[in-house]
Amino acid sequence: MNNLFNYIDRPSPIHRLTGATKCVCLLLWSFAAMFTYDTRFLFILSVASFVLLKVSRIKWKDVSFMMVFTAAFLLMNNILVYLFSPHHGTEIYGTCTYLFGLTGKYAPTAEQLFYHLNYFLKYTATIPFILLFVCTTNPSEFAASLNKIGVKYSVAYSVALALRYIPDVQREYHDISQAQQARGIEMSKKATPLKRLKSAASILVPLILSSMDKIETVSNAMELRGFGKNKKRTWYMGRNFKPADIAAMAVCILLVAISYALNILNKSRFYNPFI
Amino acid sequence: MKKFSVKTIVATGIGAALFFVLGRFVAIPSGIPNTNISIQYGVLAFIAAVFGPIAGVLAGLIGHFFIDFSFGWGVWWSWVIASAFFGFMMGFVASKMKIDEGQFGKKDILIFNAAQIVCHLVAWVVIAPVLDILIYQEPANKVFLQGLVGAGINIVATAVIGTLLCVAYAAAIPKKGSLKEEE
Numbered sequence: 001m002n003n004l005f006n007y008i009d010r011p012s013p014i015h016r017l018t019g020a021t022k023c024v025c026l027l028l029w030s031f032a033a034m035f036t037y038d039t040r041f042l043f044i045l046s047v048a049s050f051v052l053l054k055v056s057r058i059k060w061k062d063v064s065f066m067m068v069f070t071a072a073f074l075l076m077n078n079i080l081v082y083l084f085s086p087h088h089g090t091e092i093y094g095t096c097t098y099l100f101g102l103t104g105k106y107a108p109t110a111e112q113l114f115y116h117l118n119y120f121l122k123y124t125a126t127i128p129f130i131l132l133f134v135c136t137t138n139p140s141e142f143a144a145s146l147n148k149i150g151v152k153y154s155v156a157y158s159v160a161l162a163l164r165y166i167p168d169v170q171r172e173y174h175d176i177s178q179a180q181q182a183r184g185i186e187m188s189k190k191a192t193p194l195k196r197l198k199s200a201a202s203i204l205v206p207l208i209l210s211s212m213d214k215i216e217t218v219s220n221a222m223e224l225r226g227f228g229k230n231k232k233r234t235w236y237m238g239r240n241f242k243p244a245d246i247a248a249m250a251v252c253i254l255l256v257a258i259s260y261a262l263n264i265l266n267k268s269r270f271y272n273p274f275i
Numbered sequence: 276m277k278k279f280s281v282k283t284i285v286a287t288g289i290g291a292a293l294f295f296v297l298g299r300f301v302a303i304p305s306g307i308p309n310t311n312i313s314i315q316y317g318v319l320a321f322i323a324a325v326f327g328p329i330a331g332v333l334a335g336l337i338g339h340f341f342i343d344f345s346f347g348w349g350v351w352w353s354w355v356i357a358s359a360f361f362g363f364m365m366g367f368v369a370s371k372m373k374i375d376e377g378q379f380g381k382k383d384i385l386i387f388n389a390a391q392i393v394c395h396l397v398a399w400v401v402i403a404p405v406l407d408i409l410i411y412q413e414p415a416n417k418v419f420l421q422g423l424v425g426a427g428i429n430i431v432a433t434a435v436i437g438t439l440l441c442v443a444y445a446a447a448i449p450k451k452g453s454l455k456e457e458e
Contacts, residue, residue: 161288
C-alpha cells in the first residue's frame with residue numbers, strides 16, 4: 001500500500017512533522033500559489049519548494065517518474081492553451097507585442113509567452129510540494145491527522161477504510177479480470193473502446209457484488225464493536241503537535257497573506273510588466 | 276439506511292477504494308489531458324444510488340482526491356469537486372429508488388439515466404470549467420471543450436456500467452414477498 005502512494009521512510013525534518021501539519025501546509029501553499037499569478041512570487045515559491053524537496057532527502061530517482069509524467073502533462077496543456085487561445089496573454093495584459101516580426105493569429109507575442117511562463121511557474125510552485133507531501137506522509141497517519149484538523153472522525157475513518165481496501169479491491173479486480181480473460185474476454189488495446197467498456201462491465205459485476213458483501217460484513221463488525229457510540233476516538237497513528245509544526249503552519253499562513261496582498265498591490269491577479 | 280450510519284461510512288470507504296482502483300488502473304485515455312474514459316463514474320452512480328447522497332459525495336471526493344494524489348500531477352480541485360457533486364446529485368435523485376430491496380424497473384432505469392446525463396453535464400460542462408477558470412485562470416474554450424468531451428464520455432460509461440450494475444445488483448437481491456408459505 002505504501003508503495004502505491006510512494007511513501008518513502010527516511011529520517012528528515014519534514015518527515016518529523018505530523019501529517020496534519022503537512023496537510024494544512026499543502027492546502028495553504030496551494031491556495032497561495034492559486035490566488036496569484038505574480039511571476040516574482042511564483043518564482044520564489046518554486047525555488048522554495050525545490051529546496052524543501054532537497055531538505056526532505058528525497059532523491060531524484062524517487063520522483064523522476066512522476067516528474068517526467070507531470071512535465072509531459074504540462075507540455076501538452078501548454079500546447080492546448082496556445083492552440084485554443086494564442087491571444088490569451090494579450091487579453092490579460094492589455095498590450096500586444098509581436099515578436100520576430102511575425103503577425104497573424106498564431107504569431108508569438110511577448111504577452112502570450114509571458115503568460116505561458118506564469119502557467120509553467122504555477123506548476124513548478126506546487127508540484128514539488130505535492131510530491132513532498134506524497135513522499136513524506138504515511139497514508140495511515142494522514143487519515144488520523146484529518147480528524148485532528150477538524151474533519152469528523154467518521155469521515156476520517158472512511159478515508160482510512162478506503163486506504164485499507166484499495167489493495168484488496170485491486171487484487172480482486174486483477175483476479176476477476178484474469179478469470180474473465182481466460183474465458184475469452186478481450187481487454188487489450190485490440191478491442192474497440194465500446195467493446196472494452198462492455199468487457200469492463202463483465203468484470204465489474206462480480207467485483208461490485210463481492211464488494212457489497214464486504215460492506216455488509218465490515219459494517220456489521222464495526223457496529224458490533226460499538227463504532228460511532230462516542231463523540232471522540234483515538235488514533236493509533238496520531239501524533240501531537242511540536243513547535244516545528246506550528247512554525248511550519250505559521251510560515252504557510254504568511255505566504256497566503258502575501259499572496260492576497262500582492263493581488264491588492266497589483267490590482268489584479270497578474271503581475272504586469274508591460275505597462 | 277440512507278442516513279449517516281456505520282454502513283454509510285463503510286460504503287463510502289469501499290466505494291472510494293473502488294473508484295480509485297478503477298480510475299487509476301483501468302482508465303482508457305482519450306487523448307485530451309485530464310480526460311479519460313472513466314468507468315469509475317458508473318460505479319460512483321451505483322454507490323450513490325444505493326447508499327445515498329452522503330456516501331456519493333464522499334466517495335467521489337475521496338476517490339478522486341486519491342487518484343490525483345497518486346498520479347502526482349497535483350490535485351485538481353475543480354475536477355475533484357465536480358466528481359463529488361456528481362456523486363451527491365445521483366444519490367439525491369435516486370433516494371426514492373429501492374435498489375437495495377431488489378426493485379429497479381424500466382421506470383427506474385429511465386430516471387437513473389436521465390439524472391446521470393443531467394448531472395454529468397452540470398458537473399463537467401458547468402462546475403469543472405467554471406472552477407478551472409476561477410482557480411487556475413485557464414482559457415475558457417479549452418476547459419469547456421475538455422468538459423464537453425469528458426461529459427460525453429462519462430455519460431456513455433455511466434449509461435453502460437451504471438445501469439448494468441444497478442440491474443445486476445437488484446436482481447441478486449431476494450424480492451420482498453418472494454417467499455410463500457407452503458400450503
